Amino acid sequence: TQHVTAGTVLIKLDPRDAEVAMQQAEADLAQVTRQVGTLYDNNDQYAAAVAARETELARAQDDLRRRELAGGAVSREELDHAREAVRSASAALQSAKAQLASNHTLIGGTQAAQNPNVAQAEARLRSAQLNLDRTTIAAPMDGYIAQRAVQIGQRVAPGSVLMAVVPLEQV
Numbered sequence: 752t753q754h755v756t757a758g759t760v761l762i763k764l765d766p767r768d769a770e771v772a773m774q775q776a777e778a779d780l781a782q783v784t785r786q787v788g789t790l791y792d793n794n795d796q797y798a799a800a801v802a803a804r805e806t807e808l809a810r811a812q813d814d815l816r817r818r819e820l821a822g823g824a825v826s827r828e829e830l831d832h833a834r835e836a837v838r839s840a841s842a843a844l845q846s847a848k849a850q851l852a853s854n855h856t857l858i859g860g861t862q863a864a865q866n867p868n869v870a871q872a873e874a875r876l877r878s879a880q881l882n883l884d885r886t887t888i889a890a891p892m893d894g895y896i897a898q899r900a901v902q903i904g905q906r907v908a909p910g911s912v913l914m915a916v917v918p919l920e921q922v
Contacts, residue, residue: 752895752896752897753895753896754893754894754895755890755893755894755895755896755916756890756893757889757890757891757892757893758889758890759889759890760887760888760889761888761889761890761896761913761914761916762887762888762901762913762914763886763887763888764885764886764887764888764907765886766883766886766887769879769882769883769885769886770883772879772882772883773876773879773880773882773883775879776872776875776876776878776879776880777876777879779872779875779876780869780872780873780875780876782872783868783869783871783872784863784869784872786868787858787863787866787868787869788863790854790857790858790866791858791863793854794851794854794855794858797847797850797851797854798851800847800850800851801844801847801848801851803847804840804843804844804846804847804848805844807840807843807844808837808840808841808843808844810840811833811836811837811839811840812837812840814833814836815830815833815834815836815837818830818833888913890916891916892916892918893918893920894916894917894918894919894920895916895917895919896914896915896916896917897914897915897916897917898912898914898915899913899914900912900913900914901913901914
């Protein structure tokens with residue numbers, strides 16, 4: 752039957768589990784942010800690899816063309832090696848293009864802050880913060896404590912009724 756004012760702390764739950772969950776969520780967000788940043792950085796790297804492979808293919812094609820124009824001055828083995836170099840350079844170019852396309856799919860035309868993985872990690876962090884905030888229960892209004900069903904040291908489950916605050920001024 753104690754009188755309380757709005758905002759008075761009524762119950763403090765053990766915050767250690769919620770604090771650990773909060774720290775884990777912060778670490779997860781930092782890790783995901785770094786991973787997503789790496790995806791965006793890799794995009795430039797893959798684009799540069801495509802450009803390098805295009806240059807290698809052009810060089811191999813030029814070498815092959817020169818050897819074909821040389822006619823009988825070039826051995827058949829050397830001509831076969833030049834053809835093989837063109838096929839190899841072409842395959843390397845296709846592989847580089849596939850890596851670039853795959854990375855484009857992963858970043859999905861979004862900025863790092865809007866990446867779904869970052870948004871999901873931020874949501875887990877907000878949820879952990881909300882759970883940590885809920886370890887302290889304050890009186891929602893002025894009134895009197897009634898129907899107290901909790902004692903110091905007692906373990907409580909989420910959703911349990913712990914007590915009621917009756918606003919006698921509004922009765």
